[in-house]
Amino acid sequence: MACVLIQHSGLRLHGADEKFDEMSSAETEEREALEAAAGGGAKRAYVRRIFSEIAPSYDLLNHLLSLNIDRGWRARALEALALDRRPRGTFLDICAGTLDVSAELAHEPGFDGTVVAVDFAEPMLRRGGEKTRGLPVSPVVADALQLPLATGSADGAIVAFGARNFDALDAGLRELARVLSPGARLVILEFTTPPSRLVRLGYHLYFHRVLPFVGRLVSGHRTAYSYLPASVANFPAVGELARMLERAGFENVGFRTLTMGIAAVHWGERASRSTPSAPSVPAGSASGSATPAERGR
Numbered sequence: 001m002a003c004v005l006i007q008h009s010g011l012r013l014h015g016a017d018e019k020f021d022e023m024s025s026a027e028t029e030e031r032e033a034l035e036a037a038a039g040g041g042a043k044r045a046y047v048r049r050i051f052s053e054i055a056p057s058y059d060l061l062n063h064l065l066s067l068n069i070d071r072g073w074r075a076r077a078l079e080a081l082a083l084d085r086r087p088r089g090t091f092l093d094i095c096a097g098t099l100d101v102s103a104e105l106a107h108e109p110g111f112d113g114t115v116v117a118v119d120f121a122e123p124m125l126r127r128g129g130e131k132t133r134g135l136p137v138s139p140v141v142a143d144a145l146q147l148p149l150a151t152g153s154a155d156g157a158i159v160a161f162g163a164r165n166f167d168a169l170d171a172g173l174r175e176l177a178r179v180l181s182p183g184a185r186l187v188i189l190e191f192t193t194p195p196s197r198l199v200r201l202g203y204h205l206y207f208h209r210v211l212p213f214v215g216r217l218v219s220g221h222r223t224a225y226s227y228l229p230a231s232v233a234n235f236p237a238v239g240e241l242a243r244m245l246e247r248a249g250f251e252n253v254g255f256r257t258l259t260m261g262i263a264a265v266h267w268g269e270r271a272s273r274s275t276p277s278a279p280s281v282p283a284g285s286a287s288g289s290a291t292p293a294e295r296g297r
Contacts, residue, residue, distance in 0.1 A: 029222050033046070037234050046227075051119075054221050055126075059127070061218050061219060065214060076265055078101075078104060080256075081187045081267075082156075083156070086113070093117045094144050095118070096139070097162070099132050102135075115132075119142075122141045147179050152179070152181045155180075157179075157185075159176075159190075161191065169244065173244060173250075180270040182271070186267065189263065193233070196260060207232065242254070253266070254268075
């Protein structure tokens with residue numbers, strides 16, 4: 001009887017050890033996700049890895065979790081890009097992912113140019129290959145902070161839900177300014193924090209509870225969809241991002257918030273002069289800051 005009790009106790013301890021190891025691993029992964037979202041040296045490798053891992057389920061989750069609202073947001077961003085100004089130009093889709101934006105850009109009425117789709121997670125680009133078959137889209141595996149493009153060679157660029165994944169946002173904006181020709185427009189579409197307290201309450205509940213749960217369930221990845229809300233929380237507010245664009249060498253900068261402030265479209269034009277323009281966009285004034293760039297379209 002004593003031997004039986006000892007063996008049974010041993011089995012329970014072994015199971016407890018396994019459960020402890022699993023919890024410890026989950027906590028480590030969660031901490032890694034939060035540290036990456038905050039920025040720093042580990043962010044680049046973490047972002048490349050998780051997006052490579054979730055590539056098979058990315059499109060399904062992207063549309064499911066956004067309730068397809070993301071399609072309208074991308075349409076607003078493409079409008080801000082003002083393709084009609086340079087319809088035969090070379091346009092960059094930075095952090096192109098599974099090529100939704102590239103395909104939509106190439107299908108824009110009157111567009112007769114070329115799209116260079118850049119992402120450093122090759123599985124994402126491969127996953128979206130069918131969307132751009134037969135279209136003037138060239139996928140390139142590259143880091144947005146070290147673009148393999150000549151200075152002043154691009155006629156426009158768009159970053160849709162990818163700017164918050166830059167491990168150094170200032171450096172990323174400067175690199176985009178480098179490859180754009182004078183007067184070329186950069187558009188950034190990104191999540192932001194709603195100004196309304198009531199909307200913000202529902203937003204945080206969805207982003208921090210519902211989204212990670214559904215994301216884990218469908219993708220099988222434990223932390224990718226915990227990284228998302230944390231990376232949004234660490235991203236600059238709309239007014240600050242506008243000032244960062246100006247410091248990076250863009251002028252006629254403006255922004256517009258979308259869907260009660262859940263997302264925002266920013267734009268700016270590569271300054272003709274070599275020195276960055278002085279900040280002039282007022283913080284937190286979506287309508288006021290939109291006017292100068294709208295006049296420049």
